[in-house]
Amino acid sequence: MEDKSYWDNAYIHLKTPWISSGLSQISKKHIKTYAQGSSVLEVGCGYGHDLVDLYSNSLNPTGIDISDQSIEKAKKITAEIEADLVCDDFIQWENNKLFDIVYDKGVYHNLQSPAERDAFCHKVSSCLNENGLWHSIIISSDRSQKYESHAGIFLQDFVSIVEAYFQILDIQKGLYGLRNSANDVDSWYCSVRRR
Numbered sequence: 001m002e003d004k005s006y007w008d009n010a011y012i013h014l015k016t017p018w019i020s021s022g023l024s025q026i027s028k029k030h031i032k033t034y035a036q037g038s039s040v041l042e043v044g045c046g047y048g049h050d051l052v053d054l055y056s057n058s059l060n061p062t063g064i065d066i067s068d069q070s071i072e073k074a075k076k077i078t079a080e081i082e083a084d085l086v087c088d089d090f091i092q093w094e095n096n097k098l099f100d101i102v103y104d105k106g107v108y109h110n111l112q113s114p115a116e117r118d119a120f121c122h123k124v125s126s127c128l129n130e131n132g133l134w135h136s137i138i139i140s141s142d143r144s145q146k147y148e149s150h151a152g153i154f155l156q157d158f159v160s161i162v163e164a165y166f167q168i169l170d171i172q173k174g175l176y177g178l179r180n181s182a183n184d185v186d187s188w189y190c191s192v193r194r195r
């Protein structure tokens, strides 16, 4: 995973081509179908657009991001809603609350080794209530060339690590949902339940 300064610099210089267009229809459907409860932690919340959409869909969002630059921007975007914001490295974060849902968009595919992926999955699991849902949107390595400079993974790099901690419920391919839709790319929408 890139370090904090990488992400801070991206937000300072507005070099953030990954900006989410918000909660996609696939995510809404997965969450409605599989979630049990309404508290949701968004890991890597970025500008906070998805926090707003999660709130609009009757969920109680908390956003965490390693970049204080991102959290400052997210404070403005989420000013009109009830959302908790935390600036911390998710892996190191000492959380004292369990959630019904963990949601992340554009975070997992940045994990660069099996060890990092395992640590991430373990941490997600430890943040969830029993039967908690993890919904993750991950850019696919099978993507088209438009967004070539960005990370992506093969599905096996998700499934092979995740199954130790989670039961796989649903995996669907769809467009990522970029604000700049001309650059949109194939992604995996993954819903898994804590074992």
Ligand SMILES: C[S@@+](CC[C@H](N)C(=O)[O-])C[C@H]1O[C@@H](n2cnc3c(N)ncnc32)[C@H](O)[C@@H]1O
Binding pocket: 001, 002, 007, 008, 018, 019, 020, 043, 044, 045, 046, 047, 064, 065, 066, 067, 070, 088, 089, 090, 091, 104, 105, 106, 107
């Ligand atoms: C590709 S961006 C996606 C942002 C947002 N989810 C979106 O789709 O617009 C990844 C985000 O994850 C954050 N991030 C990276 N590593 C993190 C970590 N260890 N803990 C918390 N946030 C992290 C970055 O600061 C960045 O905002």
